[in-house]
Amino acid sequence: MFExxxxxxxxxxxxxxxxxxxYTSGDRTVYLFSCTENFYENLGILLDHVFNASFTEKLVxxxxxxxxxxxxxxxxxxxxxxxxxxxxxxxxKCSISADPCGTLEFIKNVDIDPLNKCRDIAYRPSNMxxxxxxxxxxxxxxxxxxxxxxxxxxxxxxRFAPPDISDSIISRRHIEYxxxxxxxxxxxVRFDNILDTSDKKxxxxxxxxxxxxxxxxxxxxxxxxxxGLFEEIDVNFQTVRNAYYAVISGASKEPDRLYEELLSxxxxxxxxxxxKEDFERTKKSLYADLVYSFATPETLADAVLxxxxxxxxxxxxxxxxxxxxKEYAEEIFNKAFKSENTCVSVIYPKEAKK
Numbered sequence: 001m002f003e004x005x006x007x008x009x010x011x012x013x014x015x016x017x018x019x020x021x022x023y024t025s026g027d028r029t030v031y032l033f034s035c036t037e038n039f040y041e042n043l044g045i046l047l048d049h050v051f052n053a054s055f056t057e058k059l060v061x062x063x064x065x066x067x068x069x070x071x072x073x074x075x076x077x078x079x080x081x082x083x084x085x086x087x088x089x090x091x092x093k094c095s096i097s098a099d100p101c102g103t104l105e106f107i108k109n110v111d112i113d114p115l116n117k118c119r120d121i122a123y124r125p126s127n128m129x130x131x132x133x134x135x136x137x138x139x140x141x142x143x144x145x146x147x148x149x150x151x152x153x154x155x156x157x158x159r160f161a162p163p164d165i166s167d168s169i170i171s172r173r174h175i176e177y178x179x180x181x182x183x184x185x186x187x188x189v190r191f192d193n194i195l196d197t198s199d200k201k202x203x204x205x206x207x208x209x210x211x212x213x214x215x216x217x218x219x220x221x222x223x224x225x226x227x228g229l230f231e232e233i234d235v236n237f238q239t240v241r242n243a244y245y246a247v248i249s250g251a252s253k254e255p256d257r258l259y260e261e262l263l264s265x266x267x268x269x270x271x272x273x274x275x276k277e278d279f280e281r282t283k284k285s286l287y288a289d290l291v292y293s294f295a296t297p298e299t300l301a302d303a304v305l306x307x308x309x310x311x312x313x314x315x316x317x318x319x320x321x322x323x324x325x326k327e328y329a330e331e332i333f334n335k336a337f338k339s340e341n342t343c344v345s346v347i348y349p350k351e352a353k354k
Contacts, residue, residue: 018045044144096241269337290321
């Protein structure tokens with residue numbers, strides 16, 4: 001997609017001081033650039049290579065080799081494997097758990113015709129969002145974009161079929177062995193089969209709850225760390241189309257015990273609730289982080305784009321966070337943080353298999 005009739009788009013960006021990149025995740029492909037000058041020249045390059053990419057047999061063959069190497073690299077990565085296995089036991093084998101890169105067999109059989117067909121279906125203005133963050137005059141921007149893509153045939157937005165995901169978790173545990181020194185754990189908490197994924201308020205409550213549970217300042221974090229139950233731990237909250245889940249991951253010498261302790265903590269919190277002081281502190285901290293993100297163009301652009309692709313407005317989100325009270329958050333916690341909504345994927349050192 002970076003090859004145009006004018007040549008390599010990366011070289012064209014460099015000519016005008018633009019730093020470009022792209023990435024694909026489970027529900028989107030994003031093309032981006034940043035620059036301190038020559039904004040419209042760089043934007044013109046972006047629109048040109050996205051809407052007028054030039055495919056050749058030689059280029060496709062080259063990219064197939066590159067992507068095949070990337071797939072092999074990911075398959076050799078224990079963390080990637082643990083995360084993939086977690087999604088498979090949480091949602092089954094479907095587009096949610098599939099690698100966006102595809103499989104080696106699939107890549108091997110790709111040629112120009114399906115690529116052109118996919119581009120014609122998906123790469124249309126009605127199916128895209130342009131997010132610009134910076135000191136830009138709005139009307140001038142709209143006029144520029146209209147001149148570049150206004151000629152294109154107006155077609156309806158593509159409605160892709162929803163992923164065929166399971167109604168409940170497939171399996172509670174998955175174990176593999178690999179090249180790791182300390183066992184890696186990936187714990188999933190699934191919400192989409194319990195909560196309304198279109199409800200921004202429940203989304204905000206989950207984000208507050210995850211921060212309450214396992215940020216460095218939380219009691220649970222300190223308790224698990226003091227018991228030596230993890231060496232590192234991270235929490236991510238993700239939405240991919242109809243999927244809506246949290247991943248708690250890291251390294252632990254006793255991953256099974258850590259998992260059971262987490263489940264026990266969920267039960268204990270369901271009975272006792274959170275302290276008012278901890279809840280308000282966490283909510284204010286999250287609110288401050290959101291407001292702070294407005295100061296960084298890259299972070300703000302990514303957040304605005306992500307919300308827009310979910311037909312939502314990021315600028316309304318801080319007010320939603322501020323409006324969540326302790327009672328509502330605890331109600332969501334009691335619905336969502338139950339053992340039957342969780343699963344764990346672990347990769348042990350190869351030596352442990354002997």
